[in-house]
Amino acid sequence: MRRARPADVPAIGAFLAAHADVAMFALSNLASDGLAVEGGVNPPRSMFAWIAGDPVSAFIAITAEGMLLPVLPERASEHWRAVAPDLAGRRAFGLTGGADTARAGFDVLGLGRAGSVLNRDEPHFALDLAALEVPPGHERFTVVRPGEAERPVMEAWRAAYHLEVLGTAPAQAEAVARRDTDRALALDTTRLILRDGVPVSQAGINAAAEGIVQIGGVYTPPELRGQGLARHAVAALLAEKRTAGVARAVLFAASAAAARSYVAIGFRRIGEYRLALFDPPVEIGR
Incomplete structure (x- = not known):
């Protein structure tokens, strides 16, 4: 995994769009607020992001306000371990993503020790609107x-x-x-x-x-x-x-x-989606 740069935005967008069912928060944030700049004044939903692959095949981000947004179709634990040193010390108030991907992040980052007001897998649904x-x-x-x-x-x-x-x-x-x-x-x-x-x-x-x-x-x-x-x-x-x-x-x-x-x-179930909100926010790696 490496830190994403502004030049990577088109490739990131293409990857997230290909996995949109589990990447909507990241995809929407990329379009509205873009990538965050270290040390800058960043919109809350802008993202510090890390990517792997050429073309992009893995994505982990944390927003400026502290929401972790992973999109990892495969080898989730490996990618979490790769980015863990860069995430250490950052403040996170939550994590959301596909259930297996999120679970791997909890394990690698030790987030299971964090107090939470919400931490559950929810049934995930999709609908082609022609079938509404x-x-x-x-x-x-x-x-x-x-x-x-x-x-x-x-x-x-x-x-x-x-x-x-x-x-x-x-x-x-x-x-x-x-x-x-x-x-x-x-x-x-x-x-x-x-x-x-x-x-x-x-x-x-x-x-x-x-x-x-x-x-x-x-x-x-x-x-x-x-x-x-x-x-x-x-x-x-x-x-x-x-x-x-x-x-x-x-x-x-x-x-x-x-x-x-x-x-x-008309919605049909496509899997499970994890939503976790920490209280208080957690410093990753502590």
């Missing part, structure tokens, strides 16, 4: 592109999502939800569905690249669950993206109920 199945009764809902008028409900739902799904500390959830909502509104990544004029569910995109999106932040208030609302929210968002030319979507499910909703609109 819009649920029966979809015409009962109004799809809304949210603006400032919808900010209060978005922030409340996002804070609840952080508490319930991501394990964010209650003292931090509201502030994080405000930042997430700022980004969602600025990038136009979220859709709400309304029933009788009242918001009942939402779905968002947490990573995007040419022709493919990754769904995230799906939320229905507890008192409205069990009615299939999430599948309508996701289907509405993906139908819009399909019209705009997006061909594929991926996601990972936080619960069995969520998985059933995704299967109901």
